[in-house]
Amino acid sequence: MAEPTTARRGAEKLSPGSPYRQGEPDSGRPRPVRRGRGFLRRLRSVRFSPPRLRRPSRRTVIFVLLAVALLGAAGVYVLYGSAWARVEKVHASGTRVLTPRQVVEAAGVPRNAPLISVDTEVVAARVREKLPRVATAEVVRVWPNEIGLKVTERKPEVLLKKGGKFIEVDAHGVRFATLDRAHRGVPILELDADQSPSMRRFGAARLEREGVRVSAGLPSVIRQDTLVVRVRSYDSITLDLTGGRTVMWGSSERGGAKARTLLALMKTERDADHFDVSAPSAPALTGS
Structure with a gap:
């Protein structure tokens, strides 16, 4: 095959897609064309969209609702209906002149009542009302079956x-x-x-x-x-x-x-x- 003439090689240097650069000596070997800008333009033209979430089926929704309802009913039963979380013991501390028994009797906490149903503020007010010697009373639930009464007695000046x-x-x-x-x-x-x-x-x-x-x-x-x-x-x-x-x-x-x-x-x-x-x-x- 015949070699390209000098004029043809010159025309190829001036063409837009020529692998040669003007003003550079001709080494005789073609150089690759830079494609960076074109790749970036194509990359910008690509549109990314987030994956579409599938709506849960009606059966799945019903199953979740039933599970939540069953858990709630079980929790209510444990707190109010079962024998596991009922008042079995009431103890008092912090007494000096009074006796723990006097404080427990003044508190009037019903035995065998659901522990969650005991109104601690009402019990504390009852202790202060019945025992004027008590300056402060704190009532706490001790799970699963106890009520604690902590009192501070007044000091005579x-x-x-x-x-x-x-x-x-x-x-x-x-x-x-x-x-x-x-x-x-x-x-x-x-x-x-x-x-x-x-x-x-x-x-x-x-x-x-x-x-x-x-x-x-x-x-x-x-x-x-x-x-x-x-x-x-x-x-x-x-x-x-x-x-x-x-x-x-x-x-x-x-x-x-x-x-x-x-x-x-x-x-x-x-x-x-x-x-x-x-x-x-x-x-x-x-x-x-």
């Missing part, structure tokens, strides 16, 4: 003497129990402010709360020696201690500073029998 009886009062001024005899270590609150202008201005309830506030803020070492908290007016509260000692406390304000000052005086002045800490930065004492 003072005693009010009335008709030969003693009424316990907590730090919030709540009267919660009546005793035949006074507790040791709990001071008696005496309100002696009938002729004081404070009685007309604040009233007996407010003055009583101020005395309770003073007693509740006393350090344990002073509280155990305090026999009487005497309220004569809003800013005239005194403490009667063992050994015939007295403390002029003043009002209930700045209780922490007054307590620290009194402790320091009692440690350094052991022979003193009257302390005045109504102005804690300038205390006074007598009998030393």
Whole structure:
């Protein structure tokens, strides 16, 4: 076969599909045509569509609904109908003066009732109502068949003497129990402010709360020696201690500073029998 002439090879270089490039020396071998741009154009023209989901058949839908209904019915039966999740035990904790049995009886949780049907808030309210000594009550379900009652009892801060009886009062001024005899270590609150202008201005309830506030803020070492908290007016509260000692406390304000000052005086002045800490930065004492 005859070789192409020089003119023919030149014409092939100028043609669009020629494997040769203009301006490059002719090596005598054809070069491949670059097809990158054409491939990208074809790739862009391809449309991708997400796979189409098949609708479940009617039989499948009915089967799923029946399964859900059966599971729900089984759950309801286990919680309400079976003997597995019914109240068999009720126990109480946190008692100090009360007994666990008193708390359980006040709760009134019906035995053999479905555990899920016990209204815990109603039971807690019933315990607080029947036992005023209880400050807080928490009721929990203990699966599969128990109810737990956890109570916190009120702590008496003072005693009010009335008709030969003693009424316990907590730090919030709540009267919660009546005793035949006074507790040791709990001071008696005496309100002696009938002729004081404070009685007309604040009233007996407010003055009583101020005395309770003073007693509740006393350090344990002073509280155990305090026999009487005497309220004569809003800013005239005194403490009667063992050994015939007295403390002029003043009002209930700045209780922490007054307590620290009194402790320091009692440690350094052991022979003193009257302390005045109504102005804690300038205390006074007598009998030393």
